[in-house]
Amino acid sequence: MTTEYLILARAVHFGACLLFFGIFAFDRLVAAPILRNDRIEAAHFWRSRLRLFSLLLLPVMLISGMDWFVLVAMNMSGQLPQLEVLKTVWLQTQFGTVSQIRLLVWFAAMAVVASMFSVKLEDRFPKSPAWLQFLLGGLLLGSLAWAGHGQEYSRWHLGADVLHLLMAGLWPTGLLPFAILLRRLSRAPEPAMVPIIHLVRRFSALSLASVSLLTLTGIINARYLVGSLSNLFDQPYGRWLLVKIFLFCVAIAIGAINLLRLKPKLSAADSTAQARQVAAAQLQFNVQTELVLGVIIVMIVAVLGILPP
């Protein structure tokens, strides 16, 4: 049963770290520039969602991280979680050192959340908390590379793994905040097409860059961890990786439809209001499908972390 719990704890922890970074990355790189000069209530809605996600995700991150730590300690020692074993893992192993650093970053992120609820601070430094959370979220997510297969071969492998994690935080994780904001903008009494078009345009550019780097870093990781084409088919690790690659390709195909078919319909000067709304609805459906694929991919990543390549 420990293995199943370990997979679950890893999946929840990875998911929470991805979402935390992904939401603030989306805010800084996509949403904030669009909503900056906008007095529509979407801007207020978005800021309240940022606070809500922070409040929800940080406790999930802590609890799942603690579960993960205890289960890894059991795995390393081959014993039930006794205080002495937990202390040894915490103080004498690389996983323990990484966990200590990540806990400090988590406390910093909690302090920033507290500042987000301070009206005085928010008025004086409106952008600082979001930039800080973007940075701290990146540290929490990227540092996962030191707690897995990423640090085993070379600095190139480690760098590729860190970048792979961060890019996954931009896409497909960024699809969730994108879907939330798109839904809000589309459901306004008079859908504001200009911010929707800007939103789709900016997110498309970010997704393209992210998918390219995800592919490149994924290939580098696979070269180090899988080694050869035959291992992809012969080993359980390789087969799970193939499923992940397949789902990734399906998500990319859906993304290509969004980019090549729906985005032009949304932004074409000769599109009617009705055609744009239909395209926006189709886009929402596609994004939700990609999100489901993203959740399955995170589960597979949790499995890959405990399998020997």
Add this chain to the structure above:
Amino acid sequence: MKNIPFKRLGLVAVLFLALQSHAWAHAFLDHADPKVGSIVTGSPAVVKAWFTQELEPAFSSLQVTDAQGREVDKKDMHLDDKDKKLMIVSLPPLTAGTYTVNWQAVSVDTHRTQGHFEFTVK
């Protein structure tokens, strides 16, 4: 024209994967001294076991037992200062016979593996 970058990317992917590379993310025994299954003349002073990954000394172990299953090493297993993939344990002078080396390796990626091998002192 739009498909060309994807084709190039696919080609790069195939080339990367087609090239053989080292692929052991858990710590497995790579080689040992005395060699696995070897017959040595005279008692070795230490047993050295090289693994495929860096190890966590707090949870890794290397024990040498005689044919009756009694531990005969000096219980001073440690990692080499310069090579964190190398476990070393000292031995007292051994009499002729077959000895079993039991190892448990916890790699820095937190995974635990274990195994054993034998060597014979002539």
